[in-house]
Amino acid sequence: xxxxxxxxxxxxxxxxxxxxxxxxxxxxxxxxxxxxxxxxxxxxxxxxxxxxxxxxxxxxxxxxxxxxxxxxxxxxxxxxxxxxxxxxxxxxxxxxxxxxxxxxxxxxxxxxxxxxxxxxxxxxxxxxxxxxxxxxxxxxxxxxxxxxxxxxxxxxxxxxxxxxxxxxxxxxxxxxxxxxxxxxxxxxxxxxxxxxxxxxxxxxxxxxxxxxxxxxxxxxxxxxxxxxxxxxxxxxxxxxxxxxxxxxxxxxxxxxxxxxxxxxxxxxxxxxxxxxxxxxxxxxxxxxxxxxxxxxxxxxxxxxxxxxxxxxxxxxxx
Ligand SMILES: O=c1ccn([C@@H]2O[C@H](COP(=O)(O)OP(=O)(O)O[C@H]3O[C@H](CO)[C@@H](O)[C@H](O)[C@H]3O)[C@@H](O)[C@H]2O)c(=O)[nH]1
Ligand SMILES: O=C(O)[C@H](O)COP(=O)(O)O
Numbered sequence: 001x002x003x004x005x006x007x008x009x010x011x012x013x014x015x016x017x018x019x020x021x022x023x024x025x026x027x028x029x030x031x032x033x034x035x036x037x038x039x040x041x042x043x044x045x046x047x048x049x050x051x052x053x054x055x056x057x058x059x060x061x062x063x064x065x066x067x068x069x070x071x072x073x074x075x076x077x078x079x080x081x082x083x084x085x086x087x088x089x090x091x092x093x094x095x096x097x098x099x100x101x102x103x104x105x106x107x108x109x110x111x112x113x114x115x116x117x118x119x120x121x122x123x124x125x126x127x128x129x130x131x132x133x134x135x136x137x138x139x140x141x142x143x144x145x146x147x148x149x150x151x152x153x154x155x156x157x158x159x160x161x162x163x164x165x166x167x168x169x170x171x172x173x174x175x176x177x178x179x180x181x182x183x184x185x186x187x188x189x190x191x192x193x194x195x196x197x198x199x200x201x202x203x204x205x206x207x208x209x210x211x212x213x214x215x216x217x218x219x220x221x222x223x224x225x226x227x228x229x230x231x232x233x234x235x236x237x238x239x240x241x242x243x244x245x246x247x248x249x250x251x252x253x254x255x256x257x258x259x260x261x262x263x264x265x266x267x268x269x270x271x272x273x274x275x276x277x278x279x280x281x282x283x284x285x286x287x288x289x290x291x292x293x294x295x296x297x298x299x300x301x302x303x304x305x306x307x308x309x310x311x312x313x314x315x316x317x318x
Pocket of ligand 2: 164165166176177178179180181182203204253254255260
């Protein structure tokens with residue numbers, strides 16, 4: 001990979017993880033990956049909340065793999081009030097509503113909840129997640145994410161990485177996206193878990209894992225889910241259990257800074273929790289400018305509730 005060697009003093013004397021567990025130019029064909037399945041089954045899950053504009057495009061990019069590399073394609077509808085479910089269905093996905101799984105448990109808001117329920121709603125030995133707000137996704141996203149899992153039995157989680165365009169003031173810049181990742185997540189991860197500092201997109205919504213992993217770890221609430229899964233995988237399997245693969249370019253709906261700040265607050269709470277550091281639990285108050293030049297405080301509560309491992313919840317709920 002074209003990435004400078006990390007500081008060996010910080011990482012020990014073995015070959016850096018980014019040289020052994022990152023695929024910068026993945027060249028596997030779909031046929032090769034189908035042959036490598038060896039009886040294993042694959043589920044693909046798109047968590048979606050009000051993504052009627054993009055969900056059909058994402059489903060359409062994966063649909064041709066159904067019946068071959070992919071055994072089931074599910075859109076986990078996270079409480080949409082728009083036409084997400086209809087469009088996903090027409091495009092060829094099975095749509096599962098949040099309350100169809102663990103029906104006795106009142107659904108909580110947030111992405112973590114949707115992903116947690118999706119693990120119970122699917123049956124694949126391997127599960128790939130792809131965000132439903134992607135614009136013009138590459139049909140090779142899922143095959144590339146599955147490659148390391150199919151080829152190396154020690155790997156349990158594969159994160160995608162990519163160039164990230166940013167739409168700003170109507171202009172589309174080639175790079176500059178991933179603002180929470182670059183300004184908060186990677187610096188904080190490097191400070192608290194330096195071993196994970198080589199993960200290029202720790203927050204990215206395109207990743208794949210084994211059911212063995214995904215059914216046996218807790219799921220953080222809301223947007224803390226990705227950082228929680230990453231740290232839990234590391235704590236359980238070490239770096240040998242994690243891979244990362246270049247997916248090329250990934251564009252999505254860019255949220256405004258105010259929404260990203262709330263997302264950041266959740267991610268920080270989850271990461272501190274995983275590192276055994278007490279979080280105040282206080283929600284973020286943003287100060288929104290008014291036309292007269294003054295500011296109005298806008299507090300947002302912090303959701304920290306976690307869901308227990310799916311395997312445990314399934315045993316408990318029967
Ligand atoms: O309550 C929710 C919120 C979001 N989503 C879906 O989750 C995906 C990603 O959500 P989004 O709000 O677009 O997140 P991003 O701004 O893209 O944030 C990035 O960082 C987050 C925190 O790590 C990750 O969860 C995202 O996947 C990653 O793309 C989309 O398909 C959403 O529709 C839900 O299903 N339920
Ligand atoms: O992953 C991130 O950092 C957030 O999703 C923000 O991404 P963006 O800056 O590309 O909108």
